[in-house]
Amino acid sequence: MTRLIALEEHFLTPAIRAAWAASDVGQEGTDRLDQGIIDERLNEIGEQRLALMDESGVDVQVLSVTTPALHNLAPEESVTLARQTNELIAETIAKYPTRFQGFATLPMPSPERVGPELERAVRQLGLNGAMLCGRTRDKNLDHPDFWPLFETAARLRVPLYIHPQIPQRAVRDVLYSGFGNLVDTAFATFGLGWHYEAGIQFLRLILAGVFDKYPDLQIILGHWGEVVPFYLERMQGLDRVANLQRPVADYFRQNLYVTPSGMWSQDYLQRSVQVVGPDRILFSVDYPYQYKPGRPGRLFLENTALTDEQKAKFAHGNWERIVGSIVR
Numbered sequence: 001m002t003r004l005i006a007l008e009e010h011f012l013t014p015a016i017r018a019a020w021a022a023s024d025v026g027q028e029g030t031d032r033l034d035q036g037i038i039d040e041r042l043n044e045i046g047e048q049r050l051a052l053m054d055e056s057g058v059d060v061q062v063l064s065v066t067t068p069a070l071h072n073l074a075p076e077e078s079v080t081l082a083r084q085t086n087e088l089i090a091e092t093i094a095k096y097p098t099r100f101q102g103f104a105t106l107p108m109p110s111p112e113r114v115g116p117e118l119e120r121a122v123r124q125l126g127l128n129g130a131m132l133c134g135r136t137r138d139k140n141l142d143h144p145d146f147w148p149l150f151e152t153a154a155r156l157r158v159p160l161y162i163h164p165q166i167p168q169r170a171v172r173d174v175l176y177s178g179f180g181n182l183v184d185t186a187f188a189t190f191g192l193g194w195h196y197e198a199g200i201q202f203l204r205l206i207l208a209g210v211f212d213k214y215p216d217l218q219i220i221l222g223h224w225g226e227v228v229p230f231y232l233e234r235m236q237g238l239d240r241v242a243n244l245q246r247p248v249a250d251y252f253r254q255n256l257y258v259t260p261s262g263m264w265s266q267d268y269l270q271r272s273v274q275v276v277g278p279d280r281i282l283f284s285v286d287y288p289y290q291y292k293p294g295r296p297g298r299l300f301l302e303n304t305a306l307t308d309e310q311k312a313k314f315a316h317g318n319w320e321r322i323v324g325s326i327v328r
Contacts, residue, residue, distance in 0.1 A: 001057075003316040004298060005101075007161070008222050008261050008284035009061035012042040013088065016065060016081055025072035025137065041288035042066060045092050050099060052291060057298035059316075061287065063089050064103040064131035068165045071108045071136045078107035082117050090125040101323075103131040103161055111145035115152040122156050128323050129158035129220075133165040134201040141201045142208035154214040156327045159257065161220040162201050164194030199226035202256065207238070211255045212245045218322070222261035222284055224268040229258065229275040249275075257282050257318070262290025264300040278310040282319050 041049070045063065053061060065085060070078040082105050089102035104121035106114045121127040130153070134141055141162065153160050166188055167176065176188035187193060202219055211217055221228075228235065232249060239247050246254075258272045259282045272281055285297050301315055 002301070002312060003059050004057055004283060004301070005060040005062065005316045005319050006058045006285045006287065006297070007062045007220065007259050007282050007319065008163070009063060009287040010042060010066035010289070011045050011063055012039075012066050013081075013085060014043070015084060016070070019070075019073050019077055019081060020068075023072055023074075038288050041291070045100075049287075050096070052287075053099065055293060055295070056285065056291065057295045058285060058287075060099055060101060062101045062103055062128065062319075063092065064161065064163070065105045067163050068133045069105055069108075069131065069163075071133045071165065073109055075107070075110035075113075078109045079113050079117070081105070082107040082113075083120075086117070086121045086125055086127060089127060093126065102127045103129050106130050106132065106149070108132070108136040108146075111148070114146070115148045118149065118152050118158070119156065122158055122326065123328055126328075128326060129153070129160060131161045131163055133163050134198055135165065135168075138168070140204050142204040142210060147210070147213070150210055150214045150217050154217040157216065157218075157325045159218040159220050159322060161222070162198050162226075163222065164189075164198040164226065167193045167197050195223055195226045198222075199228035202226070203228060203235070206244070206248060206251045207242055209244065211251050215254075217255060218257065219255055220257045220259060220282065222259045222286065223263055224260055224265070224272050225256070225258040225275070230271060232275055252276055253280070256280065257322075259284035260297075260300075261286040262297070264296055266300075266304060269304060269306075273306075273310075278306065278313055279318055279321075281314045283315055 070081055073081070085105040093100045093102055104118055104127045106117055108114060118130055132141065139145060172188045176193050177184050179187065198221060202221055205211065205219065229252060232252060236248050252275055256276055257280045258276055260269070262285050285291060301311055304311060306314060
């Protein structure tokens with residue numbers, strides 16, 4: 001049976017939840033999305049999770065803290081929590097070395113500490129890149145403060161996974177409001193806002209010249225690329241006005257990987273293969289949010305029109321190639 005490695009698989013710690021509760025921004029209106037069984041599954045990274053992985057046919061989860069991670073916290077607090085969380089991930093991997101890998105959690109509110117913590121997480125703790133949640137408060141990911149992070153990631157050859165975060169309050173008020181609290185929150189998150197927010201952060205990296213300066217930098221986007229691959233033909237018009245070293249399409253093909261995040265759509269898969277190629281698709285479930293019994297992810301993989309070689313790349317091979325190139 002094909003080995004299945006899932007990349008966007010989340011957890012949460014009591015310390016981070018408490019920090020969110022004490023923050024003036026915290027979860028930015030998304031706390032109601034992590035209740036009940038979702039909350040229970042986020043908090044558990046042991047035998048119960050393994051049992052659901054077995055039921056799903058998932059061999060390995062790459063663990064990451066759920067959104068908005070540490071992006072909205074105070075600088076020093078984010079540094080302490082990043083170190084604690086990355087050590088917890090490493091301890092969990094050591095306990096279950098064949099079942100878990102990890103993305104580092106970074107202290108994004110303290111930019112000068114981000115690169116060193118990524119390097120520590122990769123070289124000392126054995127983690128395989130980092131999960132980011134786009135902007136940090138009002139700073140988009142392409143802000144000059146974060147360029148040392150890109151230098152470190154490119155040098156270590158580790159990917160950065162850009163995960164959705166709810167749009168800023170001002171954006172929500174203008175574009176995602178007027179339908180009642182429940183609908184407004186859904187509209188600004190899983191309904192659409194999350195995905196525009198994450199996709200735009202990747203485009204900003206292109207337009208800011210991040211990949212021109214760090215051509216080896218690799219980004220992962222979930223949800224089949226957070227909308228933007230579906231408008232690549234339109235975005236190629238930016239070539240006429242942006243002062244870039246390569247066509248926009250080249251950045252998609254050379255600096256981007258995409259995962260499904262539990263969106264089991266054959267149409268989206270085919271579009272992703274068309275845009276980024278079969279060597280740049282990676283598997284993900286988006287646990288616990290998209291977990292469903294009955295092995296839908298494995299069935300999706302088995303029923304694709306991909307060749308057997310491409311299925312193996314999607315399931316585990318492409319990720320193993322990335323991990324194999326990391327500079328430890």
